[in-house]
Amino acid sequence: DTGVSQNPRHKITKRGQNVTFRCDPISEHNRLYWYRQTLGQGPEFLTYFQNEAQLEKSRLLSDRFSAERPKGSFSTLEIQRTEQGDSAMYLCCGDRARTDTQYFGPGTRLTVL
Amino acid sequence: QKEVEQNSGPLSVPEGAIASLNCTYSDRGSQSFFWYRQYSGKSPELIMFIYSNGDKEDGRFTAQLNKASQYVSLLIRDSQPSDSATYLCAVNGGGSTLGRLYFGRGTQLTVWP
Numbered sequence: 001d002t003g004v005s006q007n008p009r010h011k012i013t014k015r016g017q018n019v020t021f022r023c024d025p026i027s028e029h030n031r032l033y034w035y036r037q038t039l040g041q042g043p044e045f046l047t048y049f050q051n052e053a054q055l056e057k058s059r060l061l062s063d064r065f066s067a068e069r070p071k072g073s074f075s076t077l078e079i080q081r082t083e084q085g086d087s088a089m090y091l092c093c094g095d096r097a098r099t100d101t102q103y104f105g106p107g108t109r110l111t112v113l
Numbered sequence: 114q115k116e117v118e119q120n121s122g123p124l125s126v127p128e129g130a131i132a133s134l135n136c137t138y139s140d141r142g143s144q145s146f147f148w149y150r151q152y153s154g155k156s157p158e159l160i161m162f163i164y165s166n167g168d169k170e171d172g173r174f175t176a177q178l179n180k181a182s183q184y185v186s187l188l189i190r191d192s193q194p195s196d197s198a199t200y201l202c203a204v205n206g207g208g209s210t211l212g213r214l215y216f217g218r219g220t221q222l223t224v225w226p
Contacts, residue, residue, distance in 0.1 A: 031212060033212075033213065033214075035214075040218065041218055042117070042201050042203070042216025042217050042218050042219055043157065043201075043214075043216050044216070045213040045214065045215070048212060048213060055212075056212070056213065089156070091156055091157070100144070100145040100147075100162070100164075100205055100212075101147070101159060101162055102147075102159070102214060103159060104149075104156040104157050104158070104159075105156060106155070106156050107155075107156040
Protein backbone atom coordinates (compact mmCIF):
# COMPACT_ATOMS: atom_id res chain seq x y z
CA ASP A 1 0.00 0.00 0.00
CA THR A 2 1.61 3.26 -1.18
CA GLY A 3 -0.77 5.42 0.80
CA VAL A 4 -2.02 7.12 -2.36
CA SER A 5 -5.76 6.75 -2.79
CA GLN A 6 -7.90 7.52 -5.82
CA ASN A 7 -11.63 7.85 -6.23
CA PRO A 8 -13.67 6.62 -7.88
CA ARG A 9 -11.97 3.38 -8.85
CA HIS A 10 -14.23 2.93 -11.85
CA LYS A 11 -16.26 5.41 -13.83
CA ILE A 12 -18.56 4.71 -16.76
CA THR A 13 -19.91 7.73 -18.54
CA LYS A 14 -21.56 8.68 -21.79
CA ARG A 15 -19.75 10.67 -24.43
CA GLY A 16 -20.09 14.38 -23.86
CA GLN A 17 -20.41 14.18 -20.08
CA ASN A 18 -17.95 15.73 -17.64
CA VAL A 19 -16.08 13.60 -15.12
CA THR A 20 -13.87 14.43 -12.15
CA PHE A 21 -11.36 12.19 -10.42
CA ARG A 22 -9.72 12.72 -7.07
CA CYS A 23 -6.30 11.72 -5.77
CA ASP A 24 -5.21 11.85 -2.13
CA PRO A 25 -1.46 11.41 -1.66
CA ILE A 26 0.22 11.04 1.70
CA SER A 27 1.30 14.23 3.43
CA GLU A 28 4.99 13.71 2.59
CA HIS A 29 4.30 13.80 -1.15
CA ASN A 30 5.29 17.31 -2.18
CA ARG A 31 5.08 16.36 -5.83
CA LEU A 32 1.99 14.81 -7.38
CA TYR A 33 1.73 13.46 -10.91
CA TRP A 34 -1.09 12.37 -13.19
CA TYR A 35 -0.54 9.76 -15.88
CA ARG A 36 -2.86 8.04 -18.31
CA GLN A 37 -2.49 4.42 -19.42
CA THR A 38 -4.26 2.67 -22.25
CA LEU A 39 -4.25 -1.05 -22.92
CA GLY A 40 -0.87 -2.38 -24.01
CA GLN A 41 0.93 0.90 -23.36
CA GLY A 42 3.01 2.29 -20.57
CA PRO A 43 1.70 5.22 -18.54
CA GLU A 44 1.90 8.60 -20.29
CA PHE A 45 2.60 11.76 -18.35
CA LEU A 46 -0.22 14.31 -18.14
CA THR A 47 0.74 16.90 -15.54
CA TYR A 48 2.50 17.46 -12.25
CA PHE A 49 2.28 19.66 -9.19
CA GLN A 50 4.83 20.69 -6.65
CA ASN A 51 2.75 21.54 -3.64
CA GLU A 52 -0.10 23.62 -5.13
CA ALA A 53 1.77 24.84 -8.20
CA GLN A 54 1.13 23.08 -11.51
CA LEU A 55 4.62 23.07 -12.99
CA GLU A 56 4.23 21.11 -16.17
CA LYS A 57 1.51 19.97 -18.54
CA SER A 58 1.82 17.49 -21.35
CA ARG A 59 0.61 18.24 -24.85
CA LEU A 60 -1.71 15.28 -24.25
CA LEU A 61 -3.62 17.48 -21.84
CA SER A 62 -6.03 19.20 -24.21
CA ASP A 63 -8.17 22.14 -23.18
CA ARG A 64 -10.86 19.66 -22.12
CA PHE A 65 -8.62 18.53 -19.27
CA SER A 66 -7.94 20.53 -16.15
CA ALA A 67 -6.17 19.63 -12.95
CA GLU A 68 -5.94 21.33 -9.60
CA ARG A 69 -4.21 20.80 -6.31
CA PRO A 70 -5.65 23.31 -3.88
CA LYS A 71 -3.57 23.84 -0.75
CA GLY A 72 -1.03 21.31 -1.96
CA SER A 73 -2.96 18.36 -0.61
CA PHE A 74 -5.43 16.33 -2.70
CA SER A 75 -5.70 16.81 -6.46
CA THR A 76 -8.54 16.63 -8.94
CA LEU A 77 -8.47 15.88 -12.64
CA GLU A 78 -11.51 16.96 -14.64
CA ILE A 79 -12.34 15.95 -18.18
CA GLN A 80 -15.01 17.97 -19.93
CA ARG A 81 -17.07 16.73 -22.88
CA THR A 82 -15.61 13.24 -22.68
CA GLU A 83 -14.79 11.36 -25.87
CA GLN A 84 -14.40 7.63 -26.43
CA GLY A 85 -10.66 8.15 -26.82
CA ASP A 86 -10.52 9.30 -23.20
CA SER A 87 -11.22 5.74 -22.06
CA ALA A 88 -8.14 4.74 -20.08
CA MET A 89 -6.74 4.16 -16.61
CA TYR A 90 -5.94 7.47 -14.93
CA LEU A 91 -3.10 7.10 -12.48
CA CYS A 92 -1.99 9.44 -9.76
CA CYS A 93 1.32 9.18 -7.99
CA GLY A 94 3.30 11.07 -5.45
CA ASP A 95 6.90 11.47 -4.50
CA ARG A 96 8.80 13.48 -1.96
CA ALA A 97 11.00 16.41 -2.86
CA ARG A 98 14.62 15.40 -3.57
CA THR A 99 13.65 11.82 -4.28
CA ASP A 100 12.66 10.52 -7.67
CA THR A 101 10.70 7.53 -6.50
CA GLN A 102 7.11 7.77 -7.61
CA TYR A 103 4.43 5.66 -5.98
CA PHE A 104 1.20 5.05 -7.80
CA GLY A 105 -2.30 4.99 -6.44
CA PRO A 106 -4.72 2.26 -7.54
CA GLY A 107 -5.96 4.27 -10.51
CA THR A 108 -9.36 5.26 -11.86
CA ARG A 109 -10.57 3.30 -14.85
CA LEU A 110 -12.69 5.46 -17.13
CA THR A 111 -14.96 3.99 -19.77
CA VAL A 112 -16.66 6.41 -22.16
CA LEU A 113 -19.60 4.88 -24.02
CA GLN B 114 11.08 12.87 -28.22
CA LYS B 115 12.36 10.87 -25.28
CA GLU B 116 11.94 7.17 -25.93
CA VAL B 117 12.12 4.09 -23.78
CA GLU B 118 12.22 0.77 -25.57
CA GLN B 119 11.65 -2.62 -24.02
CA ASN B 120 11.82 -6.09 -25.53
CA SER B 121 8.15 -6.62 -26.20
CA GLY B 122 7.93 -10.24 -25.15
CA PRO B 123 6.02 -12.06 -24.05
CA LEU B 124 8.76 -13.74 -22.08
CA SER B 125 8.10 -17.18 -20.70
CA VAL B 126 10.40 -18.94 -18.23
CA PRO B 127 10.04 -21.99 -16.01
CA GLU B 128 9.79 -21.67 -12.26
CA GLY B 129 13.22 -21.34 -10.68
CA ALA B 130 14.86 -19.88 -13.80
CA ILE B 131 16.36 -16.42 -14.25
CA ALA B 132 14.19 -13.94 -16.13
CA SER B 133 16.06 -11.16 -17.94
CA LEU B 134 14.26 -7.97 -18.94
CA ASN B 135 15.92 -5.27 -21.02
CA CYS B 136 15.36 -1.60 -21.67
CA THR B 137 17.09 1.12 -23.68
CA TYR B 138 16.48 4.85 -23.47
CA SER B 139 17.20 7.77 -25.74
CA ASP B 140 17.88 10.71 -23.39
CA ARG B 141 21.49 10.83 -22.18
CA GLY B 142 20.43 13.40 -19.58
CA SER B 143 18.32 10.88 -17.69
CA GLN B 144 19.49 10.36 -14.13
CA SER B 145 17.11 7.90 -12.53
CA PHE B 146 15.84 4.55 -13.69
CA PHE B 147 12.99 2.47 -12.38
CA TRP B 148 11.35 -0.90 -12.77
CA TYR B 149 7.66 -1.26 -12.03
CA ARG B 150 5.65 -4.45 -11.90
CA GLN B 151 2.05 -4.32 -13.04
CA TYR B 152 -0.44 -7.10 -12.57
CA SER B 153 -3.39 -7.23 -14.94
CA GLY B 154 -5.96 -4.61 -14.05
CA LYS B 155 -3.81 -3.10 -11.31
CA SER B 156 -1.62 -0.01 -11.10
CA PRO B 157 2.19 -0.15 -11.42
CA GLU B 158 4.14 -1.11 -8.31
CA LEU B 159 7.69 0.14 -7.85
CA ILE B 160 10.11 -2.75 -7.36
CA MET B 161 13.57 -1.31 -8.11
CA PHE B 162 15.30 1.97 -8.77
CA ILE B 163 18.90 2.64 -9.75
CA TYR B 164 20.87 5.84 -10.21
CA SER B 165 24.49 4.74 -10.69
CA ASN B 166 26.24 2.56 -13.21
CA GLY B 167 26.60 -1.04 -12.15
CA ASP B 168 24.40 -3.50 -10.34
CA LYS B 169 21.92 -3.05 -7.54
CA GLU B 170 20.51 -6.09 -5.79
CA ASP B 171 17.36 -6.38 -3.71
CA GLY B 172 16.38 -9.92 -2.79
CA ARG B 173 15.74 -11.88 -5.96
CA PHE B 174 15.88 -8.74 -8.11
CA THR B 175 19.01 -7.18 -9.65
CA ALA B 176 18.92 -3.99 -11.65
CA GLN B 177 21.83 -3.22 -13.96
CA LEU B 178 22.59 0.18 -15.44
CA ASN B 179 25.03 1.15 -18.19
CA LYS B 180 24.69 4.84 -18.95
CA ALA B 181 27.30 4.77 -21.73
CA SER B 182 25.18 2.23 -23.60
CA GLN B 183 21.91 3.81 -22.39
CA TYR B 184 20.80 0.43 -21.20
CA VAL B 185 19.10 -0.80 -18.06
CA SER B 186 18.05 -4.33 -17.24
CA LEU B 187 16.26 -6.30 -14.56
CA LEU B 188 17.14 -9.83 -13.58
CA ILE B 189 14.74 -11.92 -11.54
CA ARG B 190 16.40 -14.94 -9.98
CA ASP B 191 14.51 -18.05 -8.86
CA SER B 192 11.44 -16.89 -10.76
CA GLN B 193 8.10 -17.74 -9.20
CA PRO B 194 4.64 -17.99 -10.78
CA SER B 195 3.70 -14.95 -8.68
CA ASP B 196 6.26 -12.95 -10.71
CA SER B 197 4.02 -13.32 -13.77
CA ALA B 198 3.15 -9.73 -14.66
CA THR B 199 4.05 -6.91 -17.01
CA TYR B 200 7.32 -5.17 -16.14
CA LEU B 201 7.60 -1.51 -17.01
CA CYS B 202 10.89 0.30 -17.42
CA ALA B 203 10.74 4.00 -16.57
CA VAL B 204 13.30 6.74 -16.96
CA ASN B 205 13.21 10.27 -15.62
CA GLY B 206 13.25 13.07 -18.11
CA GLY B 207 16.39 14.89 -17.11
CA GLY B 208 16.98 18.57 -17.77
CA SER B 209 13.84 20.69 -17.93
CA THR B 210 11.56 17.69 -17.67
CA LEU B 211 13.20 16.41 -14.49
CA GLY B 212 10.55 14.72 -12.43
CA ARG B 213 8.25 13.24 -15.02
CA LEU B 214 8.83 9.63 -15.97
CA TYR B 215 8.91 8.15 -19.46
CA PHE B 216 7.73 4.57 -19.64
CA GLY B 217 8.31 1.75 -22.05
CA ARG B 218 5.39 -0.34 -23.24
CA GLY B 219 6.29 -3.11 -20.85
CA THR B 220 7.40 -6.72 -21.14
CA GLN B 221 4.91 -9.40 -20.21
CA LEU B 222 6.52 -12.16 -18.17
CA THR B 223 4.97 -15.57 -17.57
CA VAL B 224 6.57 -17.98 -15.11
CA TRP B 225 5.19 -21.47 -15.53
CA PRO B 226 5.30 -24.11 -12.79
